Amino acid sequence: MLVVQRRNKIRGILLQQGSVKVADLVHEFDVSEETIRRDLNLLEQEGLIEKNYGGAILVDESLSEIPTILPIQQRKSQHFKEKDAIGKKAAQLVQEDQIVILDAGSTTWCVARHLKHAQSLTVITNGITVAEECSHIDDSSVFLIGGKLIKKSMSLVGPQAEIELKKYNADFVFLGASGISLRKGFTSSDIYEAEMKRAMIATGQKVVIVADHTKFRKQSLLSFGNFEEVDMLITSDLADDSILKEIEKLEVNIIVCATGGNSSH
Secondary structure, X not given: OOHHHHHHHHHHHHHHHOEEEHHHHHHHHOOOHHHHHHHHHHHHHOOOEEEEOOEEEEOOHHHHHOXXXXXXXXXXXXXXXXXXXXXXXXXXXXXXXXXXXXXXXXHHHHHHHOOOOOOOOEXXXXXXXXXXHHOOOOOOEEEEOOOEEEOOOOEEEOHHHHHHHOOOOEEEEEEOOOEEEOOOEEEEOOHHHHHXXXXXXXXXXXXXXXXXXXXXXXXXXXXXXXXXXXXXXXEEOOOOHHHHHHHHOOOOEEEEEOOOOOEEO
């Protein structure tokens, strides 16, 4: 098992149980006590845990409801349940043997979490954590677009990545957004990520935006798509109903998910 895989599994155990013991982790992963202590030192540096005698506890007990945390999600973990409901609904659109493009982001990562039902899937992504999650889908082919790494989002961007995207034709393209406004459409806070999203839109038969309620009535640095270019918007019942109605008038199919995980139109 790779070091990063072991540490992600330790994060998962912590987030489910709220605490861990060094001895239990040594037995679980068949490694030395020194190795586990190094892992816990790193998690403490991330601010996730506080070490104590013989183990560690979560700094914030509210995180115990989250099954796993990846680097791109640490800033936004308070909206995990909402994003996971959105991701689950989006994943239900996908069928076996289809080609899917996912951009890098915490909500598209939630889409990836729920794609395991669709075997023989071809996934193209510029997100390192998204690619890792999709590696667990049985009989899937995962293509990671190459380019310059943006560490804050663990995404690969740049002209090389955009050229590579032109090779593909996807059944679905799933994209996150930093902001959604009636005036500017779908926006991103990063110029390179905006260009990647534009390139992805050009490859898809169906373009789906996945966004939690905090993204509405916000306008980030750059527009990457207008309402005419998007087929579907999936959000939650926490989103402002008045703006959803305005977007629906622009012929975007909107799906609203209940925050508990159920969905309705």
